Amino acid sequence: MKKLWYMGVAVGLLTLSSFNAPTYKMAKLKYSGGGDWYGDRTALPNLIKFCNENLKTNFDREDEVVEPGSAQLFDYPFVFMTGHGNVIFSDQEAKNLRKYLTGGGFLHIDDNYGLDKFIRPQMKKVFPELDFVELPVNYPIYHQKFSFPTGLPKVHEHDGKRPQGFGLIYKGRLVCFYSFECDLGNGWEDLGTYAGDTQESRLKALRMGANLIQYVLTQ
Secondary structure, eight states: OOOOGGGGGHHHHTTOTTSSSOOBOOEEEOOBSSOOTTOOTTHHHHHHHHHHHHTOOOBOSSOEEEOTTOGGGGGOSOEEEEESSOOBOOHHHHHHHHHHHHTTOOEEEEEOSSOHHHHHHHHHHHOTTOOOEEOOTTSGGGBSSSBOTTSSOOOSOSSSOOOEEEEEEETTEEEEEEEESSOHHHHHSOTTSSTTOOHHHHHHHHHHHHHHHHHHHHO
């Protein structure tokens, strides 16, 4: 099985910000099915900036776009997926995504409202043997540089439900984190993108995002 070459030096990434050239990039997943994969346009650049400043990472300032069936998927330690609508993974894409995730990659799925009923069956194509499990509030992902003793912060209100963080755990390793009823990606966007957002809620979202990145890079 192809191993992701970047994982061997992941811990060192946290101390490489003094170098001029970017060490890695983040990517947004471009999927088929008609859903708005392109949402949260300013989210990843803002998260990158926050992580480079607060975690001393050395990500490229701009995010990229990658498709689930692409060989380039293996170039990214962290891939972000969002949207409201339909998602379709082909058999080849599901196979490639599984290879990426079992080989050391990480996928963050952020429900931008309405994604849930579409993404769950598609991730079943990727991991037929696994189910999303809700991660307890003492799970390490909530206790990295920033502490979230009650779990995910609430960024946007949709149906009055509590925010939940689900995971797919493969052979003891968290390979996919699914934020539901939370809208982290919206919280990473430029302040003022959504009426009523505050700098306080945005900071909580960015800190939780930084926790995700730190967790991924140090596992």
